[in-house]
Amino acid sequence: MKTMMLKTDMHVHSKYSKRPSEWVLRKLGAAESYTEPTELYRIARDRGMNLVTITDHNSIGGALEIAHLPGTFISEEVTSYFPEDGCKAHVLVYDITESQHQEISLIRKNIYDLVKYLRDQDLLHAIAHPLFPINDRLTPQHVEKFLVLFNILEANGARDVLQNQFITNLVKGLTKEKLEELADMHNLEPCGKAPWKKQLISGSDDHSSLTIATTYTQVECDLDDKNSFLREIAAGRAVPGGEASEPKTLAHNIYSIAFQYYKQKFSLDRFVEGEVLTKFIDQVMSPCPAGVEPDAGFVDRLKGLFHNSRKGRFFKAEPQNLQEMLQMEARKVILNNSAMYRLVKDPSPPPIQKPEVWFRFVNKMSETVLKASADKALDKLSTGNFFDLFHMLGSAGSLYTMLSPYLVAWAVFANGRNMVRNCKLHFAPDNKSVSKPEVRMGHFTDTLHEINGVALTLNMQIDIARKNEIPLTMITCGPENGKPGVKHFKAVGEFGLPEYQEIKLYYPPLMEMIDYCYENNFTHIHSATPGPIGLAALAIARVLKLPIYGTYHTALPQYASLITGDPNMEDLGWKYIVWYYDQMDKIYVPSRATGAELAEKGISKNKIKFYERGIDIDRFHPRNRNGFYNSHFNLDDSVTKLLYVGRVSKEKNLPFLAETFKEMRRENDKLHLIVVGDGPYLKEMKQVLQGENATFTGYLQGNDLEQAYASADVFVFPSTTDTFGNAILEAQASGVPVVVSDEGGPRENCVSGKTGFIVPSHDAAAFKEVVLKLASDPELRKQMGLDARDYMQRHSFESKYMELWESYGRAA
Template sequence: MGNYLAKADLHLHSKASNLPGGWFSQLINCPESFTEPQEIYKRLKERGMTYITITDHNTIDGVLEIAHLPEVFISCEYTVFFPEEKAKVHVLVYGIDEKIHQDLIKLRENVYEFVKYLKEKDIAHSLAHPLYSVQDTRITKSLVEKFVLLFDNWEIINGTRGEGLRIVEEKIARLYDGWEKIRQLEERYNIQSLRSREHITFTAGSDDHGGLDLGRTWTEAKASSKEEFLKAIKEGHTSVGTEELGYERVLNMVGRIAYDYLSRRNTIPKHVKPFLDFVFMHSDNFFSELFVRNLFGTNAPRHYIFKEIINKLPFMSLERLIREFSLTHLGETILSFILHSLPLVILSQQKKEEDNAKRIAMNLGLNNGKPMRLAYITDTYFDINGVARSSKIVRYLASTYNLPVDVIAVGNKQDREDNLVLLTPMTEFSTPFYEEFKLRVPSLVELLDVLKGYSHIHVATPGPLGIMSILVAKLLNLPLSFAFHTDVPSYAYKYTNSSDLKDWLYKALVFICHLADRVFVPSETYLKTLVEKGVSANKIKVFKRGVDTELFSPSYREKDFFQKNFGIPTKGNVVLYVGRVSKEKNLDTFLYCAKVFPEDTFIVVGDGPYRKDLEERKPKNTYFVGYLTGLSLAKAYASADVFLFPSETETYGQVVLEAMASGLPVIVSSKGASHEHVQEGINGFIANSPEDFAEKLNRILGNPYLREFMSKEALSYARSMDLKESYLNYIDSIMSLSGVKA
C-alpha cells in the first residue's frame, strides 16, 4: 500500500436520490436532491478529494454518470431491515458494480444476509450514522449491540448531524472493544458475529444533498489507488477529518433544495435569480458576488452566505416595511422572519438526536456529562437599575473566581469585559412609559450561535432577549431558570389603571414561570404572589441579595456634600430617596412629606419619566439631582439623615439595603417587598399611607436618640447581608439545575 494520504467524502447524494425525504417534501413532491453528478465531481476535486464516489439511496444511477472517470468508484447507501427488531439502518457500500448492486437490493430485507454477502464478496462498507433513527426506527440497547456484532466500520462523523454525536458514538464503539465482549454479545442474542476485527474503526462523510458542503467531511487513508483506498476501509486503516460541523450544513441543504425545486417551477423572480444562483453555487459570477456581499455586509466563506442572508434579511425587510408600508413588503417581512427561525428548528432537531444518543449511552452505562457553563441572560446591563446592577455583580464574580458563567446582553461589542458576551442589536424601541430604557432585539441566529454552547440558561428579564432565550432553551431542551426581578404587571396598572392589562401580564408571567424549571424571586412577598397566581411553590426559590458594605458606609458622610456638589442649600435634616423617578415609585407621597416638613431638605437621586411632572409640583425644599453611581452615590446616602422610600411595587428594595449600609434609618411602604428588610421600630418604620409616612418621619426627626438607635440597627442588619456570599449562593443554586435534563 502506498504512503500517499488520500481523501474521499464517503457519504453524499445526487439527483438520483429522487424520493421525498420527509412529510413536507412528500406533500409537495420534492426530491431529496437535485445535484448533478458532474457538479459533485467538480466540487469534490476543487476541495481536495483524491477519490470520488456518490452514495445515493438504493440506487447507483447517479454515480454511473461519472463512473468512467479514473478516480471514481461506485457506491450506494442501502436501507436495510432488521427483521426481528422491525428496525431499519442505512449501510454505505463502496466499490461495487451493477451486478452486486442488484444482489444487494434483493438482500435488503434481512440485514444478516446483507452483511454476510458483503463479507463473502470482501466488499468495503460502513454503518451510516449509527445512532440516527432511520424512518422512525427506535434505537435501543439491543439494536446498538447488534450493530456491534455486524459492522466493523461505523460512520463516526456525519456532516448533517449535531456536533456532539461523534463523542457519544466513539465512546459506544470503544465500549465493545475486544473479542471477549463480542462473544458475550453472541451468547446474549444467539447471533453469530460477522465481525472481521475486534476494534470498530471509523469513516466519515458530508451526507450532502445540496452540493454546497461536499468534501467538507472526509475519510482518509494511505493509498495510491482507489483499490488500495477501498482495501484500507475493509482493513480498518482509515482516519476521519472534518471542517467545522453545525446546523449551517442542513440549512444550506434545505435552502439549495428549495431553491432548485422553485427554479424548476419558474417561480424565482428574474431580477433576483442571478444573485441566488451565486448564493447556491450555480454560478461564480463576480458581479453577483460583489452585490450580495455588499448588500448584506459579509465577508463570510461562501458556504456561510445563505446563513448571513437569513440572519440579516428580516431586519432589512422590517426597516423597509416601516419606511414604506405595502402588502407586498409585509408578506416579504413575514417570510423573511420565518426563514430567520429555520436555524433554530434545525438545531433543535439535531439537539434532540444528540440527547437521544446520550440516553442510549447512559443505558449502556456510559457517562456523557457535558461541561457546565451558564448563560445569564439580561436585557439590561449598561442601564442604571437593580437588574443591571445584579448582572454586573454576577459578571464580576464569574471573572474574579473563574466561574463557568457568562452574562449575555445586547450592546456595543466594543464594550468588552471578561465573562460578558454582547449580541448585536438589530433593532430597538423605547419601553412604554419609560422612553429612556431601550428594548434591543438581537438576531435569533446570532443568539442561537451563542447559546448552543451552554449547559444551562438563566433569564433575568422578560424582555426581547429574555423571551428569545426562553424559546431557544425550550427547543434545545436546556435547563432553564427565570428570575422575577420586576413587577411589570403592577407597573402597567399604575400607568393605565387597567385591571385587564394587569391580569393579562400576570398570566404571561405565570406562563413563563411554567416554562422554567426553577423560578427565583427576591422576597417572600413575591413568592406568595406567584403562588397565588398559580405557580407551584416547589418550583420557586427565594434569593435574597446582599449589599456592598465597603462601598456603602457611614464613613463616606461629608458635611455640606449636597451644597458643594449640587448647590443645594440644605437646612434641617436631609431626607433622601434613591431610585427610578416614575409613577409606580409612589413619589407623590415623598412630596407630601416634604410639604409637611418645610424646614427640612428632601432630595431625590435618580431620573425617569415622572421627573418633569414632579418638579412642576414640588415644594421649595425638594431637589432633584439625577442619577448618581459609585462613590458619589455612596456619599449621597451617607450624607443624608433618613431614607424615605414610598414605592409600593418593589420585589426586593436593594436601595433600602444600601441606605441601611450607609447608616440611615428607613421608612418604607407596607406594600411590595421592601418592608421585609425592616423591623418595625428597630431599624426603621413601615407605613401604610402618606399620613402614616409623615407621622413615622416625625417620630424619627423629633427623637435624635431613636434616630441614632435605628441607624446602628440598620447598619448591623445590612452588614449581616454579605453581597459576595449571597450572589455566590445564587449562582450555585442556578448551576445546580444543569443536570436536570441530562
C-alpha cells in the same frame, strides 16, 4: 513497491434519495436530493476523489447509473431499526450486487438481522453518524450496541465537530475488557479477531452537491482500484479526512435543495437573466463545482418571499409593500458587499465561502423584516390600535419562512450536541468533572446599560462570575461599555416608549444571537427580561433545545397601568407576563411575595424558585457617614435627613411620599427630604415640593452614593410595586433604618421594629407616625441602624450569587 494515496467520499447522495428528513423540504414537497449521478461523479473526480460511490437511501439507482464509469462501486445507505424500541439507524454498505441489494431490502428493518446478513456476506459496512438521533430515540445505550455490532464507524462530514471528536475518542479508548462487558450487557456477539479495535471512515453526507468531497476517507495502496481501497479499510488502515460541518452549511444545503426543486418544478431558467438579485441567488445556490458556469435565472420563488418579477419590473419605483422593500434592500446589500457582488461577477469562488456569504445575506434580509414589522407593531400597540396588529402576522410568517432552514439546521446540530453531552455523562460515570452537569450560561438582559437596581445587580454578577471563573456571558443590545464578560449586539432598531422616553426597546439581531450562542456552546439560557431581548432568549432556547430560566424582577403590569393611567393595561400586561414566564423551566423571584403573586396569576408553583439577593456590604457601610450633605448641600446635623434613592417615577409611589412629607413638615419643620435619582416624575415632584425642605441630587454613583446613604438619618421607600428593592439593603448596610410599604418585595428585607418599620401601603397616617417617631428619637435611630447593619452581614452579594449559580446545576 511504490504506493499511492486513494481518496473516496464514502457517504454521498443523488436524486435517487427521495424522502427528506428536514420538515421544511417535506412541507414544500421537495425531494431529498436533485443531484444527477453523472454530475456527482464529475464533481467528485474534479475535487480529487480517486474512486466514486453513491450511498442513496435504500436505493442503488444512482450507483448503477455511474457503474460503467471507471473507479466506481455500488453502495447504499440502509435504513434500519432496533426492534425493541424503534430507534432508527443508518448503515452504509459498500461494493454490493443488485441481488444483495434486494436481499438487504427484505431484512433491513431489523438491525440485528441486517448485521448478521452483512457479516455472513462479508460485506464492508459501517454505522453512519452514530451520534445523530435520526428519529429522536437514540440513547447512549444504543451507542453501546453500535460499538458491539459494528467494527467501522463514520465520522460524518455533515455533523458537528464535537460529535466526530467524541466518537473518535470513544473508539480510541475502547478496550477488550470494556467491549466484552458491553457485549455481555446487551447479549450481542462482536465480530472479528480484535473487535475492540475500531476503524473510522468519513464521508460528506452531501445531498445538494455543494459539499461533495469536502470530507472523505483516504488509504495508502499499492494499486489504484476499489478492491485495494476497501481491503485497507477492512484492515483498519484508513484515515478520515476533510472538515466537519456546521449549521450554516446544513442550512445552505437546505436552501439549495429548495432552489433546485423550484427551478425544476417551474422551469425558472426562462426568467430574468442577468439581474443582480436573481443572478446572485443563482450563483450562491448553484450545485455546480468550482470553475463551471451555472445556468442563470433563478427567480426568487421561495414561498413568495420575493415575488415573481419579469425583466424590466425590478426596482423601478419606491417600494409599496414588504416584498418590494425586500427586493430593493436585497439589491443594495449585494451591491454594497464585495463578497456577494463577486459571486455575481465571478462564478467560480471557492465553495467554502458560499455558506457564510448566504448567511450574511439572509441575516440582513431578516433584520429588514424584523425592523419593519416591529416598528409597525409597536406603533400600533402604543396607540391602542390592537386590531391592526393582525396585519403584521403576514410579515412574521415571511420572516419564519425566510429563516426556517437555519432554524432547522441549528435544531439538528443542537440535538447532536445534547447527545454528546449525554454520552459524556454515560461513558464516564466515575469522572466527577464530567458526571457533574455542565453549566455555561448565556444571560439575556435589556437593562444592563441603565441606572437602576436590576442593572446594578447584573453588573455585579458579571464581576463575581469573572472573579470565580464562572462561565457566564451577559448578552444585550444597546450602548457598548467594553465590560469583560458582556456580549453587546448592535440592535436592528429601537423604539422609545411614548410615556417613558428614557426607556428604549431594542430589536435584537436574532440570527446573529442564535449563531453566537451555538458557537459558544451554551448549555443554559437565562432571561432577565420579558422584552424583545427576552423573546430572543426564548426563541434561542427553543431552537437550540436548551433549558431556559427566567428572573421576574419588575412589576411590569402594575407599571403599565400606573404609567398610562389605563387600568386595562394591567390586565393585558398580566396576560403577557403569564404567557412569557410560563415558557420558562424555572422562574427565579427575589421575594416570596412576588412568587405568590405569579402563582396567583396562574404560573405553576413548581417552576417558581425564591432566591435571596445580596449587596456589596463592604461598599455600603456606616463608616461612609462623613457629613456628605453638609459639604455638598449645606445641610447640617440640625435637620433630620429623610432619604429616597431610586427612579423618580409615579410607579414608585412618589406622589404619595411628596404629599405625606408636606404633612409631616407641618409637625416637624426640621425634616428634610433628599431625593437621589432621576426619572419622568422629577420635574413634577420638584413643583409639588417647591418651598418645602427638599433637595434633589440627581443620579449619584461611586463614593458619593455610598456617603449619601450613610449620611442620611432615615430611608423612606413607599413603593408598592417593587419586587425586591436593592436600595432597602443598601440603606440598612449603611446603618440607616428604613420605612417601607407592606406591599411588594421590600417588606421581606426589613425586620419591622428592629431594622425599621413596615407600614400599610398608602396609609399616610401610619407612614407619618413611624417617620416622626424616628425623627424625634436619635437613640432609636442609632440602635436600629446598628441592628440594620448586623442584619445585613448575611446578605453578601458574592455568597448569594454563588448559591444561585449552584442552583442552576441542581435545576439541570
